[in-house]
Amino acid sequence: MLEWIQRGLSQGRITTRYPRAGQAALADIATTGPTRAFLAPGARPLATRAGGLRRSIHVRHIDCGSDGSEEWEIQALWNPFYDIQRLGFFLTNAPRHADVLLVTGPVTAPMRGPLQRTWTVMPEPKALIAVGDEACSEGLCRADALTAGGVEAVMAVDVYVPGSPPPPIAILNGLLLAAGLPVPGQDGDGTAGTAGDSSARKASYGSTRTASDGSRGEAGDGVEGQEAA
């Protein structure tokens, strides 16, 4: 055990410093894509609903058919680089102790029941965050017999974190929005610029998706092919 401790001490601190309110956004070398998260119109952050829930938020995750990469990015938030426990976000195994539910994947048919059950079992006040492009809207997996085409087809979403997959910083920004804490680099409460109807949201998702999945340059390639087909 001593060896492990010496190893950690010799490496030094690797955790990214968290900026104070008002400072610029985190300069994250991990990604070159945008890291915005979006608050759904009409959604109220947890802090406005329960005054005490600012520094101790318990997070539960449910996978409703994602491709597996969003889970890696969510898991990364608790690794020593990001370490969001120091910001007051804790992972919980029981939805009965959770304040925030992270949902990934377009909701597949067998996962509808478990998703609704998980949501029912969580105590008030609670927030739902849709993580990943497939959870935020139809796109790759449109609504059919197998998938519901996004979480908003099944239940009301409070925060959208688009990306394929969204980098950990984006998910962190989403958690901060849901909690009602100030998000570094994002002004106001992060609502999308246009009025909150779903088509406009899709249009803005189209642009963020193109940039965040790393395809360089060919903006209209393939993506439009998918939407047209």
Place this chain on the structure above:
Amino acid sequence: MSVVQQPARATTGYPPERLGAIPEPAPAGEVRLRVGALALASSARAMHEAGARFVTVFLADTPERSLIAAFALRGELILLRVPASGDAVCESIGAWWPAARWAERELAELHGIQFSGEDRYAARLTAPDPDSVERQVSGLDVFSIPYGPVRSGIFEAIQFHIETGGEDVPRIHTRPFFKRRGMEDRFVGLGPEAGVRVAERVAGIASCAYAACFAQAVERAVGVQAPRRAERWRAVYCELERMACHLDVIAKQAETTALYVGQARFQILKEQVMRLRSRLTGSRFARGMIVAGGVRGEGTMDLDELLAALDRIERDLRRDRRMFLGTASMTDRLIGSGRLPRALVEEYGAVGPLARGSGLSTDARHERPYGNYTRLGLRVVSERDTDAMARVRVRFGELSESLRILRQTVDHLRRRDGELRTELPAAGEGAACGWVEAPQGELVMWVELREGLLRRVNIASPSLRNWALFDHAFPKDVLTDFAFIEHSFGLTPAGADR
């Protein structure tokens, strides 16, 4: 571009005439034989006796609607094609070859292809009911725990019915297909460019492997060869991905044994690999770089910097590996748990680190070398102990091997120059298999193109083939060993369910 197809030739060990099969033209590495519906089972038996490994059975549309059973034998992929015209019903292979069971059930449930002699199952494999509970064991002590689909921790959705007497585990039933998105159908009608994007998102943690497999299949179907430099870049992305997956499995293994310092150290290594990929390609998962015909571009990192970063990672990895394997409190819990005897692994046709931990040496890079691996000498890491510790050792061995391959490949990239991409014909047509060694095991894809658009894609994912073994991985283990054994498998439900 020259067409790479060659007439099929009889390979060692079996003559097609003995099977009553008619050879058909196939690209290099594949052997395609046409058999009649009634001869399929006997041909499969001949394959079994010859020592082949069952890969999958699927529906194809080229040249006509047919059923194709794929086997891997001595460096070749043998496809037995049964034309589906007429009402002849094939005899079930899964009745006596366990590796074929789930593939046949999938065909039966999704496409209505019935095999004679197959068992009738009450529960649907591909559409599981989260509310039902399977009971096979009776007894005063025994009850069934449905574990999943929402499991503790951040994991993908899959359900297990664990029949337990309180401490020991007489039976386990694995129920995948909670995440079935029908990805194979979402390829239809797309061009190869868009198809690669879809392929990357079938199993997100193995994006490069799926993209490379898809690209190879398309290239072989239209008869195009990717340039060498592109193949080298593909190898770089795939090996980086293999490292990330193995580090993730080892970190999870440390977490289940409550060695949280070990978990943190390997999470650091994995994050370093992810950030390296992000600096190299702009995406933490190296998405968007592999395309059909080659790669999209050079990485955005200086190759000397890349080598230096790899050196740093290797130094850290060596130290952490030594401490990890030296922590007796953790290794004691892994040694002896989840034993999978070699005979069982062979019967189920398992692939990947799982098979290599039980003494086999199946590795697609070694059996049917593709891309850059035709020019590299590969050391296949295999262990004989068959338990969870052996699988962890295999992963450590492969990490070292991946670093060696990376260094060699980046060195070649530094010294030479070349094209990055071959243009695909505008209205390409053809059907072919592609295969890669994904981090979870051998991945095989069947791609059919017509007029430049995808017509059919079939994916034989390593995760699904290996999950079938999970029910037998608890011979003498107790309930608390469940997490170790599950993580030592290191599979992804997204790839299994597609």
Place this chain on the structure above:
Amino acid sequence: MTLTYQIAMGALALAPALALIARAPALRRIAALCSAVGCVLLVIVGLDAALGGAEPVVNLGGWLGFGHSALHADGLAGIFLALTGLTGGAVAFAYAELPPGRWLTALGATLLLFVAVAIGSDNAFLFLLAWETITVCVYLIASAGRSAQDLLAGYLTGGLAKIGGAALLAAFALLYAHTHSFSLAVWTHATLPAGTRGVVFALFLACFATKVGVIPLQGGLPAGYGSAPRLGAASLSVALCAGFYGLWRFEFGVLGPLPTWCGDALLVLGAITALLGIAYALTQDNLRRFLGYSTVEHAGVALVGFAVALLGHAAHMPTLAAAGLLAATLHVCAHNLSKTLALIGIDRVEQATHERTIDPLGGLSRVLPASAVALGVSSLTLAAIPPLGGFVSEWFTFEALLQGFRMPTLLSRLLCALAAAGLALTAGLGLLAFAKYYGFIFLGRARERLGAVAEPSRWPAGTVVLGAIVLFLGAAAPWEIHVLGSGLEGMLGFDAASSALSHPLVLGPVFKEFAVLAPTWLAIVLPAYALIAFAIALAANGRRGVRRAPVWITGSGAELSAVQYRPSAYSNPMRVILRGPLGYRTRLVRIAGENAAGESAAPQFKLETSVVLAVDRFMYAPAAALALKIAGYLRASQSGRLSAYLLYMLVALIVALSLVPILS
């Protein structure tokens, strides 16, 4: 008080007669009530005698032919008479509520009568007569079942009790040979050589071990409890009072200071009994056999305290003897009261559900509230949870063991330490066992196989009264110690209560200022904490309300009763840990009806588990086999031919004739 005593014994004697002639249930109810009245009077008599009143005597004259005999209630007998009255009265009220058959009511009343006779008798032969009648009643009650297993259990119970009776007779014969009298008073003041004392000690132990359940003679208890019909088991538990009384009176009172090895041996035996008893209890699925093994465990604990008393007596340290004896008596009182309550409660459960095993039960607390409360209170007491009576007595036993450093020999000190460790393990296992027992009967969801369940009767008067007594036994411990101390004064030579009660509500082991315990305050403070917490919660969250959501089964919507833990699975890990002593084995067996593929729709397996109860396998089975073999040989002599019997008579005549000149 003498008159009250006479009326009490009269009522107890009238009850069986009434029950025998009663054809209608109403008359049986009256018989049971008559018995109950006798018991209530017995309680009054006993408490009065224990607290130092004039000792009542019921003269029986010399009709037994072995000297003058009487029912004489001194201090010790008073304690046990009160205990018998309380437990027997509750059982009699239970009989009155739901009368069983004619014979069972009569047998139960007879058993009660002769337990009272045994406790009060001052003549050894009267004691022997009462003891043998108890044996007959126990055998008849235990073998009243219908199945072969029940009959075998009855034979085992009866056989072991007969062995005990034989040992008792031998002990009495030895004592008579030395003193030429059957009077207990004469025996108490007689001096016996040490060797004889040791032999008589062992014989008495063998006899009373069969009644209270000390290994290796404990078989009668779980077997008898399991096979007795309905309330027969509760009646059998009343006989425990006679067993413990016999131990106290004969081993401590009559025999006087015993050699040190007796106390050491009893320490070891008690600890082993406690451990094995609870370990076997964990393997039991039958509702009443579990309680039988729990009785074995608690008998072991009581015996440990009693052993300390014997060691103190042997070393001529009356304070140490008082510490041990007080602890043991407290334990006997707490255990007997709560065990009878548990058996009465489990009888109601069996009546309502018609099930005798724990597996099909669940969630009965809503439909059977009286049984739930009764068994809840008794489970808490038997598992030694503060602030109830079981915790107080267990605390006293541990404190008595902690006095081990005062003992003269090194062996005694070592054994005390080991016994304390063993008792600690027993307490932990006991908690596990009762959590399983109570939890799977009353809490959780009902299982699918259970049909409609309803309360069997509406006025559980006996259960309520006994339940209240057991509930407040811990809080009323100071007064209980007054009674016990005063009752034991005759045997110890001083009133232990004055040393044990340093302050009106604070208890200590008889050694002043060694340790303190205040169960009365605990009984006030602990519930008060709970109430305060509840009030704070109500004040803080009252406005938010409560929303109920279904049980979380990792996202599955399966029916909860199908995926709950089974009772055997709950105690499975402990059985795996104890797999050595328990001989625990499992085997997965394929049941026919499954094809070669091994994965079709309905292949079936069965998990067979087996446990070896060492005493049953290595002692009872060979002994029973030997006995059957001998009986087989003897049967040959019962050929049924007249000529053979004439021959036997001729041989007996010749032997008798030849003995006369030899003896004269």
